[in-house]
Amino acid sequence: MAWGSQFRALTLSLLMVMGVSACSNASAKEWPGWQGFKAAYLSDDGRVVDHSEADLRTVSEGQAYALFFALVAQDRKAFEQILTWTENNLAQGDLKNNLPAWIWGKQATGWGVIDNNSASDADLWIAYGLLEAARLWCEPSYANKARALGEQILTQESMEVQGLGLSVLPGKQGFVLPSGGVKLNPSYVPPFLMARLANAWADDKRWAEIYLASQRLLLDSTGHGFYPDWVVYNNGLKSLPEGEPRGDYDAIRTYLWIAMSHPQDPITATLLRQLAPLSAVLVKRQHMPEWLESDSGQTAPQPGPAGFQAAIAPLADAMGLNKLANTLGQRNLRNNKQNDWLQYGYYNGVLSLFAQGFVDKRYSFNSLGELQLQGKEVKHCD
Numbered sequence: 001m002a003w004g005s006q007f008r009a010l011t012l013s014l015l016m017v018m019g020v021s022a023c024s025n026a027s028a029k030e031w032p033g034w035q036g037f038k039a040a041y042l043s044d045d046g047r048v049v050d051h052s053e054a055d056l057r058t059v060s061e062g063q064a065y066a067l068f069f070a071l072v073a074q075d076r077k078a079f080e081q082i083l084t085w086t087e088n089n090l091a092q093g094d095l096k097n098n099l100p101a102w103i104w105g106k107q108a109t110g111w112g113v114i115d116n117n118s119a120s121d122a123d124l125w126i127a128y129g130l131l132e133a134a135r136l137w138c139e140p141s142y143a144n145k146a147r148a149l150g151e152q153i154l155t156q157e158s159m160e161v162q163g164l165g166l167s168v169l170p171g172k173q174g175f176v177l178p179s180g181g182v183k184l185n186p187s188y189v190p191p192f193l194m195a196r197l198a199n200a201w202a203d204d205k206r207w208a209e210i211y212l213a214s215q216r217l218l219l220d221s222t223g224h225g226f227y228p229d230w231v232v233y234n235n236g237l238k239s240l241p242e243g244e245p246r247g248d249y250d251a252i253r254t255y256l257w258i259a260m261s262h263p264q265d266p267i268t269a270t271l272l273r274q275l276a277p278l279s280a281v282l283v284k285r286q287h288m289p290e291w292l293e294s295d296s297g298q299t300a301p302q303p304g305p306a307g308f309q310a311a312i313a314p315l316a317d318a319m320g321l322n323k324l325a326n327t328l329g330q331r332n333l334r335n336n337k338q339n340d341w342l343q344y345g346y347y348n349g350v351l352s353l354f355a356q357g358f359v360d361k362r363y364s365f366n367s368l369g370e371l372q373l374q375g376k377e378v379k380h381c382d
Helices: 005-015 032-041 060-072 076-090 120-137 140-156 191-200 205-220 251-260 268-274 276-285 306-318 322-329 338-344 346-359
Strands: 022-024 103-107 110-115 158-161 165-168 182-184 231-234 237-239 363-365 371-373 378-380
Touching: 032 060, 032 338, 032 346, 060 076, 060 120, 060 346, 060 371, 076 120, 120 140, 120 191, 120 371, 140 158, 140 205, 158 182, 158 205, 165 205, 191 205, 191 251, 205 268, 251 268, 251 306, 251 346, 268 276, 276 306, 306 322, 306 346, 322 346, 338 346, 346 363
Parallel strands: none
Antiparallel strands: 022 378, 103 110, 158 165, 182 231, 231 237, 363 371
16 A cells, blocks of 8 residues: 555654653542453452463463553552563563563463463553553653563564564564465554554654554555454565454454544544445444455354454444444443353453443543543643
8 A cells, every 4th residue: 555755744743742741640430340350350469361261371462451451440459460470470570571471371280381472462562551551650660661571572573574564473483474474463553552652662763663564554454344363464465364364353353443543543534434344234234243254245144242242332433323332332341240251251351341441431542542541630750
C-alpha cells in the first residue's frame, strides 16, 4: 500500500508530542468485573490460571492482561503480585534481562516452564503496563523495567521485513520460515499500544519505525474486510499461511483494539472504513461469527462464543451500530461472582473484561496511546 508523505508526517508528528507526566491521587471505584475475574483466575501469589487446560497453565499473555486490568482497577497490590510472579517464574527473576517464557504449568516432573519461547504480544503489553503504571503511580522503577524489556523486544523479537520495515515478530523463535517468509500476527500490535511505546521512547527511532510497520500490517492484512489470525510476508508479498485461512481466536482481538483506538489516531478512520464488510455481516447476522476467511469472504455458520460477542460490541458502536452494540454488549459479565467467571472461561473472560471496561468508560486511550482512567484526578510527578 502506498503511503503518502502527508500521512507519514502527521503520524510522526503525533509520535513526537510528549504527554504530561502525571500520577493519580484519587482512590479507585471498585470494578466488580475485575473482582470476579480475579477471584476466578488469579492465585494468591499473582498467577493467572487457565482452568480449562489439564496442566492448569499460565501464559505470559494472561499475566500481561491481568497487569493491565489491575492498573485500570487501581489495584496496586494485585499489580505488584502479578508482576513479581511473572518476573520470578517466567523471566528467571529478571525482566530487565530475560523475555518471559510463554507457557508455565504442571508437568510430570513438577511445576515450571513448559515452553521457553517468548510471546511478543505479552511482552509489549507488559512493557505498556509498566510504562503507564510508572506515569499514573509516579514509580520510576517501572519505567526503567519497561525500557529494558523494550530493548529486549527490539533485539530478540524484531527484524526488517520486506514490504513492512522493522517489525515485531510474534516471538523470538519459530516465525522466520524455511522459505524465507516471515509469519506475523495483526492482533499483536494494537495501534494505541504501539503509539505509546514510540512516543515514550522517541529518542530511539526504531520504535517509530516499528510503529509505522505495525500500521502497514494492519492496513494491508484485511481481505474482504476481515482480518486473518496470521499472515506471511515473503519478498514483500503478503499471503496467508498454508492451512490457516481463518481469522478467529486471535483476530477477534484485532477488531477490539481498533475499536478502542482514539478517533484522532491517524489510522483509526481508515481501519474502520476497511472493516465495512464486517459491519454488513454483523447487521445481517446479529452476532459475530466464530470465524471469517479474509481470502474467500466465507463466514462460519455458527456464532462465536460469548467473549466474541462482548469483544465486537465496541467495534459495532464505533461503526454506528449502537443498538446492535448494546445487544452484543449484554454478553459481558459485570458481576463479581467467581463461579460465573469460571463457567465463562479464561479467554472469554479476558475479552469481556477488556470490552466491558471500555464500554463502561472505566478507561480509554488518548491519541498518543496513553491510558486515561475514569474519574481520576492527577498531579504532576515530582
